[in-house]
Amino acid sequence: xxxAQTAILSLPRAVGRSAIGALAHVGRFxxxxxxxxxxxxxxxxxxxRTMDEARSIGAGSLFIVLLVSAxxxxxxxxxxxxxxxxxxxxxxxxxLVVESIVLExxxxxxxxxxxxxxxxxxxxxxxxxxxTEQIDALESLGRSPMSHLIIPRVLAGLVMIPILTxxxxxxxxxxGWWSAKQVLPISNGDFTYGAQxxxxxxxxxxxxxxxxxxxxxxxxxxxxxxxxxQQGAEGVGKATTTAVVATSVTILLLDTLLAKLLLxx
Amino acid sequence: xxELRGVHKRFGQQVILNGVDFSVEEGETVALLxxxxxxxxxxxxxxxxxxxxxxxxxxxxxxxVASLGRKELAALRSTIGYVFQNGALFDSMTVFENIRxxxxxxxxxxxxxxxxxxxxxxxxxxxxxxxxxxxxxxxxSGGMRKRVGIARAIAGRPKYLxxxxxxxxxxxxxxxxIDRLVKHLAETLGVTSVMVTHDxxxxxxxxxxxxxxxxxxxxxxxxxxxxxxxxxxxIKAFLERDFDTHSFAA
Numbered sequence: 010x011x012x013a014q015t016a017i018l019s020l021p022r023a024v025g026r027s028a029i030g031a032l033a034h035v036g037r038f039x040x041x042x043x044x045x046x047x048x049x050x051x052x053x054x055x056x057x058r059t060m061d062e063a064r065s066i067g068a069g070s071l072f073i074v075l076l077v078s079a080x081x082x083x084x085x086x087x088x089x090x091x092x093x094x095x096x097x098x099x100x101x102x103x104x105l106v107v108e109s110i111v112l113e114x115x116x117x118x119x120x121x122x123x124x125x126x127x128x129x130x131x132x133x134x135x136x137x138x139x140x141t142e143q144i145d146a147l148e149s150l151g152r153s154p155m156s157h158l159i160i161p162r163v164l165a166g167l168v169m170i171p172i173l174t175x176x177x178x179x180x181x182x183x184x185g186w187w188s189a190k191q192v193l194p195i196s197n198g199d200f201t202y203g204a205q206x207x208x209x210x211x212x213x214x215x216x217x218x219x220x221x222x223x224x225x226x227x228x229x230x231x232x233x234x235x236x237x238x239q240q241g242a243e244g245v246g247k248a249t250t251t252a253v254v255a256t257s258v259t260i261l262l263l264d265t266l267l268a269k270l271l272l273x274x
Numbered sequence: 275x276x277e278l279r280g281v282h283k284r285f286g287q288q289v290i291l292n293g294v295d296f297s298v299e300e301g302e303t304v305a306l307l308x309x310x311x312x313x314x315x316x317x318x319x320x321x322x323x324x325x326x327x328x329x330x331x332x333x334x335x336x337x338x339v340a341s342l343g344r345k346e347l348a349a350l351r352s353t354i355g356y357v358f359q360n361g362a363l364f365d366s367m368t369v370f371e372n373i374r375x376x377x378x379x380x381x382x383x384x385x386x387x388x389x390x391x392x393x394x395x396x397x398x399x400x401x402x403x404x405x406x407x408x409x410x411x412x413x414x415s416g417g418m419r420k421r422v423g424i425a426r427a428i429a430g431r432p433k434y435l436x437x438x439x440x441x442x443x444x445x446x447x448x449x450x451x452i453d454r455l456v457k458h459l460a461e462t463l464g465v466t467s468v469m470v471t472h473d474x475x476x477x478x479x480x481x482x483x484x485x486x487x488x489x490x491x492x493x494x495x496x497x498x499x500x501x502x503x504x505x506x507x508x509i510k511a512f513l514e515r516d517f518d519t520h521s522f523a524a
Contacts, residue, residue, distance in 0.1 A: 047344075053384075138364075146362035149322050150430070151351035151378050 038233050041155075045163065048155035055160040062165035067173065070126055074119050074173045075180045081114045082106060082181030083188035090193045099195040103203025106185035111216045115178035117264055120223035123170060124256040128231040131162055132252035135235025136245035144236070159232050166228035167221065174220035219267055226259040275300055276321055276434065276468065281330035283316060290316050292490030294330070303460045303467040304495075305477030307512065308487035314470040315359065315438050317487065321468070322354050322436060323347050334434070352378035355427030355465075359439040361419040363411040369422050370407035373397070376429030396425040399462075400455060417448035421455070428459065435459065437469040441476055449476060456480045474513060486512060 048055070089105045135158060138144050147154050182204070189195050231252035238248035276298040283291040290313040298304045308314045319325040320332050323339045332339040337350060355376070363372050373393045377383045382392070394404040400421040411419055420440060427435060437456060441449035453476040460467050460480070471477050477484055478498040485495040488508050494501065501509065 141360065141365075142358045142362035143364055145319070145324050146356070146358055146364070146426075147375075148324060149351055149354070149356035149358075150376055150426075151348035152375070153348075 037237060038229075041159070041233055041236065042229075044153075044155045045159055048153045048160060051153060051156040054153075054156040055164070058157065058161035059164045062161045063169050066127060066165050066169040070123060070169075070173055071176065073122055073126065074177050077118050077122050078110070078115055078177035078181035079184035081118055082110050082183070082185035085109050085114065085181075086185035086189040087192060090189060090195075094193070098199075098203075099189075099193055100199040100203030100206065102189045102193065102195060103186070103200035104207050105203075106189065106200075107182055107204040108207060108212065110181035110185065111178050111212050113264075115181050116174050116216050116219040116223060117260065119170070119174045119177045119220065120227060120260045121257055123173070123223075123227050124260060125253055127166065128227050128256045129249050129253050130231075131228065132231035132235040132238075132249040133245060135232060136238030136248040139236060139238045140241050140245060154236070159236065162232055163225075163228040166224045170224035170227060171217050171220040174216060178216060215267075215271055218271065219264065222263050222267060223260050226256050226263060230256045230259060275333070275335070276466070277331075277333040278317070278320065279331045279333070281317070281320060281327045281332060283313070283320070283325065283327050289490055291320075291327070291330075294487070294490070294492055296485060296492050296495065298466055298468055300466055301464060302482040303456070303469065303480060304483045304485060305481035306468060306470045306485050306487060307472060307474060307477055309512065310472060312487050313490060314472075314487055318356075318436050318438050318468065318470050321434075322351055322356055352430055353432055354434045354436060355430065355432035357420070357423050357427045357435065357437045357440055359442060361411065361423035363419060363422055363426070365411050367410075368407065369397075369409050369411070369414070372411070372422060373407070373426045373429050376426035378430035392429060393425075396429045397422075399428060399459065400425045401451070417444055417451065420444065420448075420452060424452075424455065424459070428463065428465075431463075432465060435465045435467045437467065437471075439470055439472070441471065441473050449473065452476075453480050488512070 086102055086106050089102045090099075093101055135144070138158070144154050144158070147157055186197075186200050189200060190197075231249075234248040234252035234255070235245075238244045276296075278294050278296040281291050281294040281296075282289075294317060296306075296317070306314050306317065316325060320327055321334060321339065323332075323342065326340050334350060335353070337346070339347070339350065342350060363369075364375070367375070370389075370393050373396050374383065374389045376396075377389060377392060382388045393407055397404060397406055402418065402421055402425065406414070406418070406422070411422070414422065424437075424440070440456060441452050444452065456467065456469060457480040459465065469477065469481065478501075481498070483495060484498055484501045486493040486501075486509055493506060493508050494504055496504070502513070504510070
């Protein structure tokens with residue numbers, strides 16, 4: 010009886026603690042954003058570092074992003090062909106491959122892959138810098154960690170992730186086209202006819218807008234987690250895991266939200 | 275001049291500093307002693323504004339550190355060199371780039387020829403060869419990393435030098451080298467230094483005055499001789515843990 014009472018009483022406390030914890034995160038995240046905007050004026054510091062970071066993100070992620078999108082395009086084409094064989098004209102394969110890749114698979118798969126690759130790296134790098142006092146050292150030298158560490162990572166991501174998504178879309182469509190031709194009696198003319206039939210220029214903008222928002226999540230959340238890491242190696246590990254999970258969930262939430270806002274306003 | 279008045283700090287339920295009064299005069303070297311975990315490093319981080327007090331004031335050069343804005347704090351920090359316990363070197367940068375980052379004057383920092391001359395100069399001051407500049411921190415020994423940390427701290431020609439456990443984790447030979455270096459820098463550069471340490475022998479060797487932090491308060495501030503002569507049981511207990519005071523005094 011007493012145990013049940015204790016459990017009932019401890020529930021609001023636990024909810025309260027979680028709510029306070031969540032609010033503290035919101036507050037710290039907002040402060041980080043405010044600091045970040047304030048440090049944008051120090052372009053002499055962040056610009057060269059942003060270039061290095063952009064090169065690192067672009068060159069380092071291109072292969073895995075193209076690989077994933079190529080497989081996604083190929084499988085989409087093969088499954089579409091299987092499902093609609095004998096029921097719908099073959100040009101529908103072109104429609105489905107292009108629309109699936111550009112509207113959804115290209116940006117979302119790219120973002121999820123980069124959440125693991127870039128997000129984990131950012132959180133681990135900044136977390137290690139925090140627990141080894143490198144961030145404190147930067148501050149002790151009168152330098153802003155925002156302009157030295159955060160802005161270059163965020164801006165590089167905001168520029169490079171949409172570009173990587175464009176490449177992913179192109180390779181995904183080409184791989185789907187090639188796969189469709191291997192298993193279905195579809196001509197190049199059929200595929201391009203289908204691809205253009207339901208195509209709207211807004212589809213491309215939508216894909217890039219999504220990639221831009223995803224880039225914000227992939228860079229800002231891991232940077233925040235790493236920057237606020239605590240308690241040694243365990244803290245860095247926790248920050249990295251939390252960063253990847255939180256970023257992935259945010260990508261999925263943004264995906265739904267943007268579909269509702271932009272496709273069904 | 276550095277002055278802390280009634281500084282209180284707690285992390286959660288744990289009281290770290292409980293009304294600390296502490297001062298350092300211009301040009302002197304003060305060693306802040308105390309057992310591990312008593313808040314010596316926390317106190318040092320208050321001086322440079324990396325941690326803000328719950329109450330109390332920290333005055334550096336007539337400025338209240340806790341109430342300074344971002345730019346004023348950055349300007350104050352450029353006059354203070356901070357040597358971190360484990361070096362806190364930026365591991366993705368070479369020694370040259372690490373020390374260059376310590377040149378806090380932006381005009382000098384952008385001047386490649388100034389940096390090319392200043393970095394070897396700082397390395398020489400800490401008894402390291404110019405070839406060290408091309409290495410990465412991971413390629414250095416513990417003692418060398420500490421010395422590079424000191425070189426980075428002095429690169430901006432600071433007025434104050436704050437050392438956080440500069441000899442911890444070093445063998446006696448390297449610890450002696452660092453102690454001599456602290457004394458040498460205080461004499462040649464004329465900087466005001468605060469050295470946090472639990473190495474009593476090293477503290478007595480390099481400092482003009484010694485302070486003991488215990489139970490969140492400064493128990494005593496005085497010369498090494500006053501320290502040895504103190505009848506305070508906390509000081510006696512601390513000294514007896516480290517060495518035979520009579521043999522050292524002799």
